[in-house]
Amino acid sequence: MKLLNDIQHLTFITADMDRLIAFYERVFEARVTVDLEEDGLRHTFIEVGPHTVLHPFQVTGVEPPDPQPMFQRGRLDHFALNAASEEAFRELRRRVVTEGAGNGVVTDMGSLLSFGFADPDGGCHEVVWVKPGVPAGALLKRADWAMVEID
Structure with a gap:
């Protein structure tokens, strides 16, 4: 169940x-x-x-914390939003770059592609696209991640 x-x-x-x-x-x-x-x-x-x-x-009277490096951000480090398709992933990447909220660098992690963005308060998050037909177990170790170029 x-x-x-x-x-x-x-x-x-x-x-x-x-x-x-x-x-x-x-x-x-x-x-x-x-x-x-x-x-x-x-x-x-x-x-x-x-x-x-x-x-x-x-x-x-409560302000968001100053931006911190990954794994030093507190209880919730970041969240990742799941793109609906490869086309949507590319469009969201374009929008993030146009907005100035990220540099558009895409990381190939094996079973998924990812890029980062910062919200207006400095929160650093991700957008991912899970490759269809690629098992989640194909997620590569961090040392094997590759930066890739996409249009």
Whole structure:
């Protein structure tokens, strides 16, 4: 029996909710499904996929941490968004680069391709495309990852 489908939401802090929403709308065609202000905070649901919601909070007096290197970012290091297709992966890469939110470097990890992006608060995340027909076990060790050129 399968017990879970996906992650329902990811929660994090933002310094500017409107700026964050605009970024995810522009780059990922996300949509806000909930936007609430209560008890000195604002929080939203930003739907980035059919089963994936970002749930940022803007809290008076609380700022997001300064950007840190990978594995030094705290309890949640980063999240990866799953591109719907190879074509979508390429389009999202183009949008991230146009937005100035990433350099567009693509890493081939064996069973998937990945590129990074930074949100307006400096949160560093990824977009991945899982190669069809390639088993997850084909994920290469980090030492075998390769930077690849794509159009």
